[in-house]
Amino acid sequence: MIIRDITAPNPGAFTLSGTRTYLLGESAVIDPGPAIDSHIEAVRNAMPRLTTILITHRHGDHAPAAVPLKRMTGARIVAPRGVFDDTLVDQRVSGGDTIPIEDESLEVIATPGHTAEHVCFLTSAGDLFTGDTVLGEGTTAIFPPDGSMRDYIASLRLLLAHNPKRILPAHGPTRDDAATLIEQYIAHRLERERQVFDALAGGATSAASMRQRIYPDLDPRLHGAAEIQIAAHLIKLVEDGRVIERGDSYAIQSAPQ
Ligand SMILES: [Zn+2]
Known part of the structure:
Protein backbone atom coordinates (compact mmCIF):
# COMPACT_ATOMS: atom_id res chain seq x y z
CA MET A 1 0.00 0.00 0.00
CA ILE A 2 1.33 3.44 -0.88
CA ILE A 3 1.62 5.75 2.12
CA ARG A 4 1.78 9.49 1.61
CA ASP A 5 1.41 12.36 4.06
CA ILE A 6 0.39 15.99 4.19
CA THR A 7 1.64 18.28 6.97
CA ALA A 8 -0.97 20.66 8.38
CA PRO A 9 -0.01 24.35 8.68
CA ASN A 10 0.00 24.26 12.50
CA PRO A 11 3.70 24.32 13.51
CA GLY A 12 4.47 24.93 17.20
CA ALA A 13 6.30 23.83 20.34
CA PHE A 14 4.21 20.68 20.72
CA THR A 15 3.36 20.04 17.05
CA LEU A 16 6.94 20.54 15.72
CA SER A 17 6.63 21.27 11.98
CA GLY A 18 2.87 20.56 12.13
CA THR A 19 0.54 17.56 12.28
CA ARG A 20 1.26 14.91 9.66
CA THR A 21 -1.92 13.48 8.19
CA TYR A 22 -1.18 10.07 6.64
CA LEU A 23 -2.86 8.96 3.43
CA LEU A 24 -3.15 5.17 3.04
CA GLY A 25 -3.62 4.03 -0.51
CA GLU A 26 -6.54 5.88 -2.04
CA SER A 27 -9.16 5.40 0.64
CA ALA A 28 -7.99 6.01 4.21
CA VAL A 29 -6.38 8.73 6.31
CA ILE A 30 -4.88 8.58 9.80
CA ASP A 31 -5.21 11.70 11.99
CA PRO A 32 -6.95 14.12 9.63
CA GLY A 33 -5.59 17.00 11.70
CA PRO A 34 -6.84 20.40 12.80
CA ALA A 35 -9.91 21.92 11.14
CA ILE A 36 -7.93 24.38 9.01
CA ASP A 37 -9.63 24.97 5.63
CA SER A 38 -6.48 24.77 3.48
CA HIS A 39 -5.48 21.49 5.13
CA ILE A 40 -8.93 19.93 4.73
CA GLU A 41 -8.90 21.00 1.07
CA ALA A 42 -5.44 19.49 0.54
CA VAL A 43 -6.51 16.16 2.08
CA ARG A 44 -9.69 16.12 0.01
CA ASN A 45 -7.84 16.83 -3.23
CA ALA A 46 -5.26 14.14 -2.51
CA MET A 47 -7.93 11.56 -1.58
CA PRO A 48 -10.86 11.69 -4.01
CA ARG A 49 -11.91 8.16 -2.96
CA LEU A 50 -11.75 8.67 0.81
CA THR A 51 -13.87 6.15 2.73
CA THR A 52 -12.18 5.76 6.14
CA ILE A 53 -10.89 8.29 8.66
CA LEU A 54 -8.82 6.77 11.47
CA ILE A 55 -7.96 8.76 14.60
CA THR A 56 -5.27 8.02 17.21
CA HIS A 57 -6.56 10.33 19.97
CA ARG A 58 -8.87 13.24 20.59
CA HIS A 59 -6.45 16.20 20.67
CA GLY A 60 -7.29 19.29 18.63
CA ASP A 61 -4.32 18.94 16.31
CA HIS A 62 -5.35 15.37 15.34
CA ALA A 63 -9.11 14.80 15.23
CA PRO A 64 -11.22 17.87 14.31
CA ALA A 65 -10.81 17.77 10.48
CA ALA A 66 -12.61 14.41 10.58
CA VAL A 67 -15.94 16.21 10.98
CA PRO A 68 -15.88 18.35 7.80
CA LEU A 69 -14.20 15.52 5.84
CA LYS A 70 -16.97 13.13 6.83
CA ARG A 71 -19.60 15.70 5.92
CA MET A 72 -18.01 16.35 2.50
CA THR A 73 -17.19 12.77 1.52
CA GLY A 74 -19.38 10.46 3.59
CA ALA A 75 -16.27 8.70 4.86
CA ARG A 76 -16.65 6.75 8.08
CA ILE A 77 -14.87 7.75 11.28
CA VAL A 78 -13.01 4.97 13.11
CA ALA A 79 -11.73 5.96 16.54
CA PRO A 80 -11.30 4.73 20.13
CA ARG A 81 -13.89 5.62 22.77
CA GLY A 82 -13.01 9.08 24.07
CA VAL A 83 -12.73 10.66 20.62
CA PHE A 84 -15.92 12.61 19.73
CA ASP A 85 -19.31 11.33 20.83
CA ASP A 86 -20.99 8.21 19.53
CA THR A 87 -23.19 10.08 17.04
CA LEU A 88 -20.12 11.11 15.03
CA VAL A 89 -18.09 7.90 15.18
CA ASP A 90 -19.05 4.99 12.92
CA GLN A 91 -16.78 2.38 14.50
CA ARG A 92 -15.18 2.26 17.94
CA VAL A 93 -11.86 0.42 18.11
CA SER A 94 -9.77 -0.99 20.91
CA GLY A 95 -6.50 -2.88 21.25
CA GLY A 96 -6.33 -6.11 19.23
CA ASP A 97 -8.89 -5.05 16.61
CA THR A 98 -7.96 -5.21 12.94
CA ILE A 99 -9.20 -2.70 10.37
CA PRO A 100 -9.18 -3.76 6.70
CA ILE A 101 -7.87 -1.00 4.41
CA GLU A 102 -7.75 -2.04 0.74
CA ASP A 103 -5.28 -4.98 0.55
CA GLU A 104 -3.91 -4.24 4.03
CA SER A 105 -5.04 -5.05 7.53
CA LEU A 106 -4.21 -2.53 10.25
CA GLU A 107 -3.79 -3.78 13.78
CA VAL A 108 -5.01 -1.49 16.57
CA ILE A 109 -2.67 -1.27 19.58
CA ALA A 110 -4.01 0.44 22.73
CA THR A 111 -1.34 2.86 23.96
CA PRO A 112 -2.68 4.88 26.91
CA GLY A 113 -0.20 7.37 28.37
CA HIS A 114 -0.17 10.57 26.32
CA THR A 115 -3.96 10.43 26.67
CA ALA A 116 -6.07 7.63 28.16
CA GLU A 117 -7.74 6.67 24.85
CA HIS A 118 -4.69 6.82 22.56
CA VAL A 119 -4.26 3.99 20.01
CA CYS A 120 -1.56 3.26 17.42
CA PHE A 121 -2.04 1.47 14.08
CA LEU A 122 0.37 -1.17 12.70
CA THR A 123 0.56 -2.54 9.14
CA SER A 124 1.63 -6.10 8.31
CA ALA A 125 4.85 -4.60 6.88
CA GLY A 126 5.76 -3.16 10.29
CA ASP A 127 4.83 0.46 9.62
CA LEU A 128 3.67 1.85 12.96
CA PHE A 129 1.52 4.99 13.05
CA THR A 130 2.24 6.31 16.53
CA GLY A 131 0.21 9.53 16.77
CA ASP A 132 1.68 11.36 19.77
CA THR A 133 2.96 8.25 21.57
CA VAL A 134 6.33 8.34 19.77
CA LEU A 135 7.41 11.47 17.87
CA GLY A 136 10.00 11.72 15.10
CA GLU A 137 12.15 13.94 17.33
CA GLY A 138 12.09 15.11 20.94
CA THR A 139 9.70 13.64 23.50
CA THR A 140 5.95 13.65 23.99
CA ALA A 141 4.17 15.48 26.81
CA ILE A 142 2.40 13.56 29.58
CA PHE A 143 -0.16 15.72 31.39
CA PRO A 144 -1.82 13.97 34.36
CA PRO A 145 -4.47 12.99 35.18
CA ASP A 146 -5.48 12.15 31.58
CA GLY A 147 -1.86 11.35 30.82
CA SER A 148 -0.19 8.61 32.85
CA MET A 149 3.56 8.00 32.94
CA ARG A 150 3.02 4.48 34.25
CA ASP A 151 0.66 3.62 31.38
CA TYR A 152 2.92 5.43 28.93
CA ILE A 153 6.03 3.38 29.69
CA ALA A 154 3.95 0.17 29.57
CA SER A 155 2.57 1.27 26.18
CA LEU A 156 6.09 1.86 24.82
CA ARG A 157 7.03 -1.67 25.89
CA LEU A 158 3.91 -3.04 24.19
CA LEU A 159 4.82 -1.24 20.95
CA LEU A 160 8.33 -2.70 21.11
CA ALA A 161 6.86 -6.21 21.52
CA HIS A 162 5.07 -5.78 18.16
CA ASN A 163 8.46 -5.52 16.35
CA PRO A 164 7.72 -2.39 14.32
CA LYS A 165 10.12 -1.53 11.49
CA ARG A 166 9.29 2.12 10.88
CA ILE A 167 7.74 4.83 13.04
CA LEU A 168 5.35 7.16 11.23
CA PRO A 169 4.67 9.80 13.89
CA ALA A 170 2.08 12.58 13.87
CA HIS A 171 4.89 15.08 14.42
CA GLY A 172 8.48 15.01 13.19
CA PRO A 173 10.19 12.84 10.58
CA THR A 174 9.52 9.19 9.75
CA ARG A 175 12.06 6.96 11.50
CA ASP A 176 13.49 3.74 10.08
CA ASP A 177 15.01 2.78 13.45
CA ALA A 178 11.73 1.92 15.18
CA ALA A 179 13.01 -0.47 17.87
CA THR A 180 16.03 1.69 18.71
CA LEU A 181 13.90 4.81 18.94
CA ILE A 182 11.34 3.18 21.27
CA GLU A 183 14.15 1.77 23.44
CA GLN A 184 15.59 5.29 23.66
CA TYR A 185 12.17 6.62 24.65
CA ILE A 186 11.90 4.07 27.47
CA ALA A 187 15.49 4.69 28.62
ZN1 LIG B 1 -1.81 14.78 21.50
Missing part, protein backbone atom coordinates in the same frame (compact mmCIF):
# COMPACT_ATOMS: atom_id res chain seq x y z
CA HIS A 188 14.91 8.46 28.61
CA ARG A 189 11.84 8.18 30.85
CA LEU A 190 13.52 5.75 33.25
CA GLU A 191 16.53 8.06 33.46
CA ARG A 192 14.24 11.00 34.25
CA GLU A 193 12.48 8.88 36.87
CA ARG A 194 15.83 8.11 38.47
CA GLN A 195 16.68 11.85 38.51
CA VAL A 196 13.36 12.63 40.20
CA PHE A 197 13.97 9.91 42.77
CA ASP A 198 17.54 11.14 43.37
CA ALA A 199 16.32 14.75 43.76
CA LEU A 200 13.87 13.51 46.42
CA ALA A 201 16.64 11.60 48.15
CA GLY A 202 18.74 14.77 48.03
CA GLY A 203 16.12 16.79 49.89
CA ALA A 204 13.97 18.31 47.15
CA THR A 205 10.33 17.70 48.06
CA SER A 206 8.33 19.80 45.55
CA ALA A 207 8.13 19.66 41.75
CA ALA A 208 9.58 23.18 41.54
CA SER A 209 12.66 22.36 43.64
CA MET A 210 13.17 19.12 41.67
CA ARG A 211 12.91 21.07 38.44
CA GLN A 212 15.74 23.37 39.60
CA ARG A 213 17.96 20.35 40.17
CA ILE A 214 17.02 18.35 37.07
CA TYR A 215 16.75 21.20 34.56
CA PRO A 216 19.00 23.95 36.04
CA ASP A 217 19.28 26.04 32.85
CA LEU A 218 15.78 25.63 31.46
CA ASP A 219 14.06 28.47 29.58
CA PRO A 220 11.64 29.99 32.16
CA ARG A 221 8.79 29.66 29.64
CA LEU A 222 9.14 25.87 29.93
CA HIS A 223 9.22 25.71 33.75
CA GLY A 224 5.52 24.89 34.01
CA ALA A 225 5.67 22.08 31.43
CA ALA A 226 8.81 20.62 33.05
CA GLU A 227 7.16 20.60 36.49
CA ILE A 228 4.15 18.77 35.06
CA GLN A 229 6.48 16.10 33.60
CA ILE A 230 8.13 15.77 37.04
CA ALA A 231 4.68 15.50 38.63
CA ALA A 232 3.85 12.71 36.14
CA HIS A 233 6.95 10.82 37.30
CA LEU A 234 6.08 11.43 40.98
CA ILE A 235 2.58 10.01 40.44
CA LYS A 236 4.14 6.91 38.86
CA LEU A 237 6.58 6.54 41.77
CA VAL A 238 3.63 6.79 44.20
CA GLU A 239 1.71 4.18 42.14
CA ASP A 240 4.82 1.97 42.19
CA GLY A 241 4.92 2.26 46.01
CA ARG A 242 8.37 3.88 46.06
CA VAL A 243 7.28 7.40 47.08
CA ILE A 244 4.54 8.75 49.33
CA GLU A 245 2.63 11.98 48.90
CA ARG A 246 2.05 14.31 51.87
CA GLY A 247 -0.05 17.28 50.91
CA ASP A 248 2.02 19.31 48.45
CA SER A 249 5.25 17.46 49.05
CA TYR A 250 6.70 14.03 48.42
CA ALA A 251 8.97 11.68 50.34
CA ILE A 252 10.69 8.39 49.65
CA GLN A 253 8.77 5.42 51.02
CA SER A 254 10.95 3.88 53.70
CA ALA A 255 11.76 0.21 53.29
CA PRO A 256 9.31 -2.16 55.00
CA GLN A 257 10.48 -3.22 58.48
Whole structure:
Protein backbone atom coordinates (compact mmCIF):
# COMPACT_ATOMS: atom_id res chain seq x y z
CA MET A 1 0.00 0.00 0.00
CA ILE A 2 1.33 3.44 -0.88
CA ILE A 3 1.62 5.75 2.12
CA ARG A 4 1.78 9.49 1.61
CA ASP A 5 1.41 12.36 4.06
CA ILE A 6 0.39 15.99 4.19
CA THR A 7 1.64 18.28 6.97
CA ALA A 8 -0.97 20.66 8.38
CA PRO A 9 -0.01 24.35 8.68
CA ASN A 10 0.00 24.26 12.50
CA PRO A 11 3.70 24.32 13.51
CA GLY A 12 4.47 24.93 17.20
CA ALA A 13 6.30 23.83 20.34
CA PHE A 14 4.21 20.68 20.72
CA THR A 15 3.36 20.04 17.05
CA LEU A 16 6.94 20.54 15.72
CA SER A 17 6.63 21.27 11.98
CA GLY A 18 2.87 20.56 12.13
CA THR A 19 0.54 17.56 12.28
CA ARG A 20 1.26 14.91 9.66
CA THR A 21 -1.92 13.48 8.19
CA TYR A 22 -1.18 10.07 6.64
CA LEU A 23 -2.86 8.96 3.43
CA LEU A 24 -3.15 5.17 3.04
CA GLY A 25 -3.62 4.03 -0.51
CA GLU A 26 -6.54 5.88 -2.04
CA SER A 27 -9.16 5.40 0.64
CA ALA A 28 -7.99 6.01 4.21
CA VAL A 29 -6.38 8.73 6.31
CA ILE A 30 -4.88 8.58 9.80
CA ASP A 31 -5.21 11.70 11.99
CA PRO A 32 -6.95 14.12 9.63
CA GLY A 33 -5.59 17.00 11.70
CA PRO A 34 -6.84 20.40 12.80
CA ALA A 35 -9.91 21.92 11.14
CA ILE A 36 -7.93 24.38 9.01
CA ASP A 37 -9.63 24.97 5.63
CA SER A 38 -6.48 24.77 3.48
CA HIS A 39 -5.48 21.49 5.13
CA ILE A 40 -8.93 19.93 4.73
CA GLU A 41 -8.90 21.00 1.07
CA ALA A 42 -5.44 19.49 0.54
CA VAL A 43 -6.51 16.16 2.08
CA ARG A 44 -9.69 16.12 0.01
CA ASN A 45 -7.84 16.83 -3.23
CA ALA A 46 -5.26 14.14 -2.51
CA MET A 47 -7.93 11.56 -1.58
CA PRO A 48 -10.86 11.69 -4.01
CA ARG A 49 -11.91 8.16 -2.96
CA LEU A 50 -11.75 8.67 0.81
CA THR A 51 -13.87 6.15 2.73
CA THR A 52 -12.18 5.76 6.14
CA ILE A 53 -10.89 8.29 8.66
CA LEU A 54 -8.82 6.77 11.47
CA ILE A 55 -7.96 8.76 14.60
CA THR A 56 -5.27 8.02 17.21
CA HIS A 57 -6.56 10.33 19.97
CA ARG A 58 -8.87 13.24 20.59
CA HIS A 59 -6.45 16.20 20.67
CA GLY A 60 -7.29 19.29 18.63
CA ASP A 61 -4.32 18.94 16.31
CA HIS A 62 -5.35 15.37 15.34
CA ALA A 63 -9.11 14.80 15.23
CA PRO A 64 -11.22 17.87 14.31
CA ALA A 65 -10.81 17.77 10.48
CA ALA A 66 -12.61 14.41 10.58
CA VAL A 67 -15.94 16.21 10.98
CA PRO A 68 -15.88 18.35 7.80
CA LEU A 69 -14.20 15.52 5.84
CA LYS A 70 -16.97 13.13 6.83
CA ARG A 71 -19.60 15.70 5.92
CA MET A 72 -18.01 16.35 2.50
CA THR A 73 -17.19 12.77 1.52
CA GLY A 74 -19.38 10.46 3.59
CA ALA A 75 -16.27 8.70 4.86
CA ARG A 76 -16.65 6.75 8.08
CA ILE A 77 -14.87 7.75 11.28
CA VAL A 78 -13.01 4.97 13.11
CA ALA A 79 -11.73 5.96 16.54
CA PRO A 80 -11.30 4.73 20.13
CA ARG A 81 -13.89 5.62 22.77
CA GLY A 82 -13.01 9.08 24.07
CA VAL A 83 -12.73 10.66 20.62
CA PHE A 84 -15.92 12.61 19.73
CA ASP A 85 -19.31 11.33 20.83
CA ASP A 86 -20.99 8.21 19.53
CA THR A 87 -23.19 10.08 17.04
CA LEU A 88 -20.12 11.11 15.03
CA VAL A 89 -18.09 7.90 15.18
CA ASP A 90 -19.05 4.99 12.92
CA GLN A 91 -16.78 2.38 14.50
CA ARG A 92 -15.18 2.26 17.94
CA VAL A 93 -11.86 0.42 18.11
CA SER A 94 -9.77 -0.99 20.91
CA GLY A 95 -6.50 -2.88 21.25
CA GLY A 96 -6.33 -6.11 19.23
CA ASP A 97 -8.89 -5.05 16.61
CA THR A 98 -7.96 -5.21 12.94
CA ILE A 99 -9.20 -2.70 10.37
CA PRO A 100 -9.18 -3.76 6.70
CA ILE A 101 -7.87 -1.00 4.41
CA GLU A 102 -7.75 -2.04 0.74
CA ASP A 103 -5.28 -4.98 0.55
CA GLU A 104 -3.91 -4.24 4.03
CA SER A 105 -5.04 -5.05 7.53
CA LEU A 106 -4.21 -2.53 10.25
CA GLU A 107 -3.79 -3.78 13.78
CA VAL A 108 -5.01 -1.49 16.57
CA ILE A 109 -2.67 -1.27 19.58
CA ALA A 110 -4.01 0.44 22.73
CA THR A 111 -1.34 2.86 23.96
CA PRO A 112 -2.68 4.88 26.91
CA GLY A 113 -0.20 7.37 28.37
CA HIS A 114 -0.17 10.57 26.32
CA THR A 115 -3.96 10.43 26.67
CA ALA A 116 -6.07 7.63 28.16
CA GLU A 117 -7.74 6.67 24.85
CA HIS A 118 -4.69 6.82 22.56
CA VAL A 119 -4.26 3.99 20.01
CA CYS A 120 -1.56 3.26 17.42
CA PHE A 121 -2.04 1.47 14.08
CA LEU A 122 0.37 -1.17 12.70
CA THR A 123 0.56 -2.54 9.14
CA SER A 124 1.63 -6.10 8.31
CA ALA A 125 4.85 -4.60 6.88
CA GLY A 126 5.76 -3.16 10.29
CA ASP A 127 4.83 0.46 9.62
CA LEU A 128 3.67 1.85 12.96
CA PHE A 129 1.52 4.99 13.05
CA THR A 130 2.24 6.31 16.53
CA GLY A 131 0.21 9.53 16.77
CA ASP A 132 1.68 11.36 19.77
CA THR A 133 2.96 8.25 21.57
CA VAL A 134 6.33 8.34 19.77
CA LEU A 135 7.41 11.47 17.87
CA GLY A 136 10.00 11.72 15.10
CA GLU A 137 12.15 13.94 17.33
CA GLY A 138 12.09 15.11 20.94
CA THR A 139 9.70 13.64 23.50
CA THR A 140 5.95 13.65 23.99
CA ALA A 141 4.17 15.48 26.81
CA ILE A 142 2.40 13.56 29.58
CA PHE A 143 -0.16 15.72 31.39
CA PRO A 144 -1.82 13.97 34.36
CA PRO A 145 -4.47 12.99 35.18
CA ASP A 146 -5.48 12.15 31.58
CA GLY A 147 -1.86 11.35 30.82
CA SER A 148 -0.19 8.61 32.85
CA MET A 149 3.56 8.00 32.94
CA ARG A 150 3.02 4.48 34.25
CA ASP A 151 0.66 3.62 31.38
CA TYR A 152 2.92 5.43 28.93
CA ILE A 153 6.03 3.38 29.69
CA ALA A 154 3.95 0.17 29.57
CA SER A 155 2.57 1.27 26.18
CA LEU A 156 6.09 1.86 24.82
CA ARG A 157 7.03 -1.67 25.89
CA LEU A 158 3.91 -3.04 24.19
CA LEU A 159 4.82 -1.24 20.95
CA LEU A 160 8.33 -2.70 21.11
CA ALA A 161 6.86 -6.21 21.52
CA HIS A 162 5.07 -5.78 18.16
CA ASN A 163 8.46 -5.52 16.35
CA PRO A 164 7.72 -2.39 14.32
CA LYS A 165 10.12 -1.53 11.49
CA ARG A 166 9.29 2.12 10.88
CA ILE A 167 7.74 4.83 13.04
CA LEU A 168 5.35 7.16 11.23
CA PRO A 169 4.67 9.80 13.89
CA ALA A 170 2.08 12.58 13.87
CA HIS A 171 4.89 15.08 14.42
CA GLY A 172 8.48 15.01 13.19
CA PRO A 173 10.19 12.84 10.58
CA THR A 174 9.52 9.19 9.75
CA ARG A 175 12.06 6.96 11.50
CA ASP A 176 13.49 3.74 10.08
CA ASP A 177 15.01 2.78 13.45
CA ALA A 178 11.73 1.92 15.18
CA ALA A 179 13.01 -0.47 17.87
CA THR A 180 16.03 1.69 18.71
CA LEU A 181 13.90 4.81 18.94
CA ILE A 182 11.34 3.18 21.27
CA GLU A 183 14.15 1.77 23.44
CA GLN A 184 15.59 5.29 23.66
CA TYR A 185 12.17 6.62 24.65
CA ILE A 186 11.90 4.07 27.47
CA ALA A 187 15.49 4.69 28.62
CA HIS A 188 14.91 8.46 28.61
CA ARG A 189 11.84 8.18 30.85
CA LEU A 190 13.52 5.75 33.25
CA GLU A 191 16.53 8.06 33.46
CA ARG A 192 14.24 11.00 34.25
CA GLU A 193 12.48 8.88 36.87
CA ARG A 194 15.83 8.11 38.47
CA GLN A 195 16.68 11.85 38.51
CA VAL A 196 13.36 12.63 40.20
CA PHE A 197 13.97 9.91 42.77
CA ASP A 198 17.54 11.14 43.37
CA ALA A 199 16.32 14.75 43.76
CA LEU A 200 13.87 13.51 46.42
CA ALA A 201 16.64 11.60 48.15
CA GLY A 202 18.74 14.77 48.03
CA GLY A 203 16.12 16.79 49.89
CA ALA A 204 13.97 18.31 47.15
CA THR A 205 10.33 17.70 48.06
CA SER A 206 8.33 19.80 45.55
CA ALA A 207 8.13 19.66 41.75
CA ALA A 208 9.58 23.18 41.54
CA SER A 209 12.66 22.36 43.64
CA MET A 210 13.17 19.12 41.67
CA ARG A 211 12.91 21.07 38.44
CA GLN A 212 15.74 23.37 39.60
CA ARG A 213 17.96 20.35 40.17
CA ILE A 214 17.02 18.35 37.07
CA TYR A 215 16.75 21.20 34.56
CA PRO A 216 19.00 23.95 36.04
CA ASP A 217 19.28 26.04 32.85
CA LEU A 218 15.78 25.63 31.46
CA ASP A 219 14.06 28.47 29.58
CA PRO A 220 11.64 29.99 32.16
CA ARG A 221 8.79 29.66 29.64
CA LEU A 222 9.14 25.87 29.93
CA HIS A 223 9.22 25.71 33.75
CA GLY A 224 5.52 24.89 34.01
CA ALA A 225 5.67 22.08 31.43
CA ALA A 226 8.81 20.62 33.05
CA GLU A 227 7.16 20.60 36.49
CA ILE A 228 4.15 18.77 35.06
CA GLN A 229 6.48 16.10 33.60
CA ILE A 230 8.13 15.77 37.04
CA ALA A 231 4.68 15.50 38.63
CA ALA A 232 3.85 12.71 36.14
CA HIS A 233 6.95 10.82 37.30
CA LEU A 234 6.08 11.43 40.98
CA ILE A 235 2.58 10.01 40.44
CA LYS A 236 4.14 6.91 38.86
CA LEU A 237 6.58 6.54 41.77
CA VAL A 238 3.63 6.79 44.20
CA GLU A 239 1.71 4.18 42.14
CA ASP A 240 4.82 1.97 42.19
CA GLY A 241 4.92 2.26 46.01
CA ARG A 242 8.37 3.88 46.06
CA VAL A 243 7.28 7.40 47.08
CA ILE A 244 4.54 8.75 49.33
CA GLU A 245 2.63 11.98 48.90
CA ARG A 246 2.05 14.31 51.87
CA GLY A 247 -0.05 17.28 50.91
CA ASP A 248 2.02 19.31 48.45
CA SER A 249 5.25 17.46 49.05
CA TYR A 250 6.70 14.03 48.42
CA ALA A 251 8.97 11.68 50.34
CA ILE A 252 10.69 8.39 49.65
CA GLN A 253 8.77 5.42 51.02
CA SER A 254 10.95 3.88 53.70
CA ALA A 255 11.76 0.21 53.29
CA PRO A 256 9.31 -2.16 55.00
CA GLN A 257 10.48 -3.22 58.48
ZN1 LIG B 1 -1.81 14.78 21.50
